[in-house]
Amino acid sequence: MNIRTFDPLRDYPAIVAIYNANFPGFQESENEFRFGDDYREEKHHFARVVAEDDSGLLVGYGQSGHDSHSFHPTQFQVDVFVAPEQQAKGYGKMLFDQVLADLVPLQPTTLRTHTVEGTERALRFLTDRGFREEMSYAESWLEVNAFDASRFAGAEERVLEQGIRLITLRELGDTDADVLQRFYEFTQIIQADIPSPEPFTPLPYEVWAKRFEHTGYLPQANFLALDGETLVGLSTLWGRDADDHLQTGATGIARSHRRRGIALALKLRALAFAKERGAPIIRTNNEVNNEGMLSINRALGFVEQPGWxxxxxxxxxxxRAHSE
Known part of the structure; x- marks a missing residue:
């Protein structure tokens, strides 16, 4: 067994394959992994190590990093993944111990991680190491071709009658600097209202704007609601590299405009886009106590899957004293 530092020039294919083997319902591409690694402030900690067997085959990896959306200097996200056929051989323990040892100089106080419901070996691994359940997220999928829009006849019209405009980011001006600044500021407001274990910390514009480099970025699938010239709602879809599904990025409404049917109208626009695109599935996930959004998704026909x-x-x- 050998542990070494992750090499971005040669290790991405192996770690992506290991991740996908552990979570077959949540496939990711190498491009998406690279984007996730880069979507953070440079001052925030991020480190990854890999484990090799005696032949030099990469069989697992571990990583730690600050949560860029809920930054705290001594709180870290930690993850360990081992190829399924190599589990129960000590690689997971070795990786976990190394990840924690590497964090010692940063004096960690809190560690967070996640896994998918039903992954019993992973659940035992975490509970054996002192982790307890905290916040969970319901994963829901909708079969686009099975969606019957006629059940929601008049929903968009009722929103338009309130003087609300429904428009895409592309139509509003996805290359206009002022539009993008307004869009950025509104997304940070919406993100702050999304349930999280720790308070939200806004991303600097230059980090947030990296999203436009993502291969799945679709300005024509960023659906916005405006009251006059003021952004009051959004619902975004992202393309996925690993399959032809669409992923919901975020849906949110300004507090001043909630309970007026705007979120449903935006979701209906997103569904119409997905059907026109030929996407078979729209995916979304919500914190399990976010009943407002969960109820909209259930009404639309989203079906819950094993969640995080x-x-x-x-x-x-x-x-902490021992680690120091």
């Missing part, structure tokens, strides 16, 4: 379970481990003062 969040875990947290708070290090004791003794553990």
């Amino acid at each position: 379970v969040g875990f947290v481990r708070e290090l004791t003062s003794g553990e």
